[in-house]
Amino acid sequence: MTQAAVLLSGGLDSAVAAAWAQASGQRVSALSVDYGQRHRAELLAARRIAVALDITDHRVVTVDLRVVGGSALTDAIAVPRDRPAIGEDIPVTYVPARNAIFLALLAGLAEVVGASSLVIGANVQDYSGYPDCRPEFLRAFAQALRLGTKVGTSGGELKIQAPLLHLSKAGIVRLGVALGVDLSLTLSCYDPPAEAVHCGRCDACHLRRRAFDEAGVADPSHYTL
């Protein structure tokens, strides 16, 4: 059985990615990042998901990205509401270099637990807006890690797996259902009004709602609006 290190944010995508890693025969160590996000409630969701998936090695690493700033998710910048979900531009919810930071942390964990794969729930819906969800970035980052880690330079394998990369959000919901993931445990909202409650108006909520709708799956989420 091979070992995977999985980024588990508490959202829909990473929960499905973690379940995919298990279904593909990998033992999962999960990493969540407490980075000063306003939607810290997602960390509680990550915990619930780890328990539901029987992931016993779930770690939460704290990195205070508020010191760096530059995002509506960490600063006193308003989270946009009720605008077209993802447009041409990079949204203000982009956190500078977030996936580079998260994947580097995940690589550290992979080295410690002996994982040969880093699993991330990045997908096509996001990479139009977030440059660090682009496949070219993930490929180049994996190459850098192979050149700059103990495992990579000792002839070991270290790859990045992004099983949701080319799925639609509806496709992710369907895959989650097929894998038996309890999607009601996940939290997508960027600005949740309470634990396990979705605002219903931010980009992430709009995408989530539409995904369940298009997938023809009953949406288990609590929305305030």
Next chain:
Amino acid sequence: MTQAAVLLSGGLDSAVAAAWAQASGQRVSALSVDYGQRHRAELLAARRIAVALDITDHRVVTVDLRVVGGSALTDAIAVPRDRPAIGEDIPVTYVPARNAIFLALLAGLAEVVGASSLVIGANVQDYSGYPDCRPEFLRAFAQALRLGTKVGTSGGELKIQAPLLHLSKAGIVRLGVALGVDLSLTLSCYDPPAEAVHCGRCDACHLRRRAFDEAGVADPSHYTL
């Protein structure tokens, strides 16, 4: 005047790298990382160096790498003393994926302050032991960042500069002196017995001592042994 984001650990190398960035005409924002290292005293050294170099934008980001573990610098693993300084193997003081994590954080800062270069004091003495100091890694990482950041994908420049890469430690001391850096402010020790005091016996202390000796520069450091 262009802007550089510089990793400032509090050690000799990063102090000289920061001074080099200034001397090359760049305005410097400095980033130190409080990662749970046993030699946290280096953060005080970083502060002293920032003040001495008149770097007004100096940020300390906290990331608790003890959650990940796997290193004598963060765990209850003894720091080796009085052994050949750097050998063939990767030392136990290697912190899994540390430079990937630090450079990713630095890239985040670079995006926020509008820096076009990331400056790191990596050098040839280290990359025999630490894979994440190898030039191939730095090149590949820069490429990944260009593909995965806002600045890189908007046609902006984002490069990694490692001005000490091919210098000996003695060469770094000489460059520091030439640039007018007060090297007495720096702390290299992996396990300092007190603030601004070097143990004199760990790898980093041995390398530091030999560097001053070979450079023919009076060593301003306090060693207990």
